[in-house]
Amino acid sequence: MAPDDLDLDLHDLPEPQRLREWMGRIEAVLFASATPVSRRTLAKVLGQGADLDALIAAIQSELDNRPYELAEVAGGWMLRTRAPYAAAVKAARDPGDRLSELADFDVAVLAAIAYNQPITRNALKDIFGKEVGRNLIGRLREMDLVSNGPRSPRPGAPITFVTTDNFLTMFDLTSLRDLPDRDELREAGFIK
C-alpha cells in the first residue's frame, strides 16, 4: 500500500476498532525498526484525533505478560526484550549475528571511530554534520565494539572513543592495520 493510500484518521471505523488499528500501527512500526522511533515518525501513521501517549500506555499494559516491552528512550520508543530474558537472548545468539542489528549509520559512526580513534563526540559531529546520539554510542558500547579512551585536553575533558579488541574479533581483523586502506576507501567514494 503506497503511503498516499494510508487512511490516517480512520473516520469510517467505530472508535474501539479505530484505536485498535492505531495501536497496531504503532506496534508494527516499532517492531520493524532497529532503532528508536520518534513521535514525529509515528505521527505519519496516526490521525489527528490520536492520543499517542494514551495509545502507547495501552500497548504497554497489553504487553505486561510478554517477555518484551515498549520502552521510552531518548529519541522515542522501541520494543525490546525485558531484562530477565537477557541471559536467554545472549545464550541463543551467534556472536557474529549481532552485527546485523547495526543500522547503516551505526556502522558509519563505528567506522569513523575506528579510523580516527581516539575521537570525541564533537569531532564525530564535524565529520557527519550532525550530532551522534548518545543512544547510538550506547549501542556500540553495549555490544563491546567501542569504549572510552583518553580524555581530550580541552575544557571539560571530553571523553574520546576507541574501538575494543572485541571490535577486531567481530570484524575478523587481527589489528587496526587490517582496516581497509583509507586512501582506497576515499577513491572508491566510501569516505570523504
Add this chain to the structure above:
Amino acid sequence: MIDMKSTLIQPNLDLPEVPVLPRWITRGSSDLPDEVAFVAGAALSHLDLVLKGQQNALPMGVFCDRLAMRAAMACLKLEGRSDSEAVLRDAVCLTRAGDAYGPSGDMFVLWRKVVHTRLSASKAMDHMIGHFPPHLAKLVSDLNLFRRRDGTPFAQAGAVLSEIISAAPHNETFALMLADVVLSREMGWSYTVPLLGPVVSRGNMHNMISDPSLTPQILQPHVIPACDRALQLANDVLRRAHKITAITPKLRSKAATDAVHVFLTYDAVSPSTMLSPRVFGTKTPMTDRAARRLCDRLVELGVARELTGRSSFRLYGL
C-alpha cells in the same frame, strides 16, 4: 722534556657528561660487512661502558622512558600511524582509570612496561610476557624464545627477531621489543634499552620478513646510529638530572624530594594524577594545588619544563 701537565686531559667538573661515539665509529666510511660488524660491535661496547660507568648518575627511569617514547613512535609508524610525542604523552597521562589508552597510548604503555622491568629480577621474563596478549605469550613459550643461545648479544637479538617474524610476520613491534630485551639482557644491562625499536624502518622490516636470514646484515648498520642517539640522549638526560638534583635541597620538603624522584623516573609528570593525592610510588601525600605549585616552581628554577604549551591539562618533565 715533555711537559706532562699540559698533556693531561682536564675533566669538566661542572656538568657530568658521557663520551659520545668517536668519529671513526660514526663516520660510516665502509659498507663492507666485516667493517660494519666491527664498528657496530665497537659502538655497543662504548655504550655498554657508559651505561655501566654511569650506574648511579644516569637516571635509567627517564632515560629508558624517553627511549621507549621513540621506540613507540617508530613502531607506530610501522603500523601506519604517525602520532607525535605530544599525542602519546596525552594518551597516557589523560586516561582515567578503567578507560582505554587508544592504539597510540597502548603502544607507549607497552614499551614502557617492557623498559621498566628489571632484567636481573627473578622471573623477569615471565613478568614481562604477562604484559603481552595471550597469543604472543604462547609464541614465546612455543618457540622457547628466551632460551640461552650461542653468539654475541647482537647475534642473539637478531636470532630472536628473525624467529618471531618467521613464525608470525605481522608482529613487528613484538619482534623488536623482544630483540631489544634479549640484547639488553645479554649485554648485562639492568633495564631494557630500546635500541633497535627506534631505528628500524618499514622497508627494513619488509626485507627481513621476506628473508629472515638477512636479519643480521639489515640490522647491523642501524646499531651505530642507535647507540649514537642513545648516548646523545644520555648526555641530555644527565645534564637535566644534574640540575634538578642540585636544587633539591632547596625544596625543603619530603613531598618535593619524592616528587623530584618521579621526574627522574618518567618522561612526563601529570601533577594532578602522579603527584597527588600521593606522590607516585610513595605514601607521601600532596594536594593537587601543592603539586601544581611545585611543578611551576621547578619550571621557574629552570630544572623542569612544561611540555604541552597548554594552560590546562599541563604536563611537566625534565
